[in-house]
Amino acid sequence: QKEVEQNSGPLSVPEGAIASLNCTYSDRGSQSFFWYRQYSGKSPELIMSIYSNGDKEDGRFTAQLNKASQYVSLLIRDSQPSDSATYLCAVNPSGGSYIPTFGRGTSLIVHP
Amino acid sequence: DAGVTQSPTHLIKTRGQQVTLRCSPKSGHDTVSWYQQALGQGPQFIFQYYEEEERQRGNFPDRFSGHQFPNYSSELNVNALLLGDSALYLCASSIPGLTNEQFFGPGTRLTVL
Secondary structure, eight states: OOOOOOOOEEEEETTTTTEEEEEESTTTOOOOOEEEEOOOOOOOOOEEEEEEEEEEEEEEEEEEETTTTEEEEEEEESOOOOOOOEEEEEEEOSSOOOOOOEEEEEEEEEEO | OOOOEESSSSSEEETOOEEEEEEEOOOTTOOOEEEEOOOOOOOOEEEEETTEEEEEESSSOOTTTEOOOTOOEEEEEEEOOOOGGOEEEEEEEOOOTTTTOOOEEOOEEEEOO
């Protein structure tokens, strides 16, 4: 069973701080990694994709991938109350499957 | 550029009934995947359709079936509904390949009474 683990939270940070969300995965051969944001009652929205070791930045978001340690993280700089949502980590397994495995998500609360 | 659309938005059924949910993929996408998301959980994969055939299936019973049409739109059918089928049903479209980014529709909230 290929697993993706996330701390369910909630992670509470003050407005303007950096929020750090973490995800570990069990399939060492995984090649594609995704972060989705899901507001309460809404569907997941893709916000970041990362495929190579290192950092990838997009605006206030930075995804970090470390394949040797099998973890992927998402940093949100200058957190805003509008960032309050559940963040889902998704990992494409090895073996040619096109189906990502999702974690349970981490709830982020940004308080003013 | 039209995104993924789903219908209906909400649905209430009773145990034992049957339901059909519909999805139209994002423009240019040919692959549709269906997911079930229970409260507080991540999406669970039901099945994926490509070229009008079921390409891969998750751990769901045969009560869950689907179809893909020549225009790439798709249906999810659930027979003999159980209370535990109450969930948010998500459709995602993609173009299989190295990236395989999946884009979700707004979902259908199914309540089984």
